[in-house]
Amino acid sequence: MEVKSAYRVLKIFELLSKNKSGLTIADISKKLDIPQSSTSNLIRTLYSSGYVARDEAKKYVLGVRLIQLGSVAMESFDIGAVAKPILQKLTQKVQETAFLAIRAQYEVVYILKIDSNRSANTTAQPGYHRPLYNTGLGKAFLSAMTREEQEKIFSNIELKPVTKHTITDKNVLIRQLEQFKRQGYAIDDEESEYGLYCIGTTISTVDKNIEAAISISGSKTRIISNKEAIIEDMFDAANEISRKLGGK
Structure with a gap:
């Protein structure tokens, strides 16, 4: 029975990975030909452990816990392996902390952190997850989306104030994202942590x-004080990573 349950869990993960908009318990049961009661029990366990997440329509998607477990593997595979030496060079050049992150539905998940000799007042570490709407990395992802994609995100999250600088007005945030899209980079101005200023940009793959x-x-x-030079160096690093991944 345990072997059968483990096999079913793996099949659920594979199915959800191919259906990023999410599936209901009934959908999963039908597609995998698993009794709905068994599917419900498995999903309940996976949800309570963070391995799957659920939206307001009661559709399930892969959860952040899977990303956290995979963060070490990511560092030595694909984007992490390509980005690490490039971000190390970037950090040495600008003397500030560099991050690499991926998006997991409504959040960013940190994959790499390259520290500089200067301290950065941040609690973020590889495997940690943060909201899209108040981080430089998250807003970089949001700014690259269509308006329709942005609205779908905003309909499923609450713009909660994390600091007094966090933008909690959706219309103000959308206007800011339009500006970020034009300039190619996004900014977190003490919106996630006090004293921390973050500039982020996206990476495309093949x-x-x-x-x-x-x-x-x-x-x-x-x-x-060094913003323009940092942005230029960050763009160079992002373009180099993209080229090595067969992107832009």
């Missing part, structure tokens, strides 16, 4: 999809 984002984070005073 299929031209936006698969990851990188950012530079540090003291607001330091980043702003």
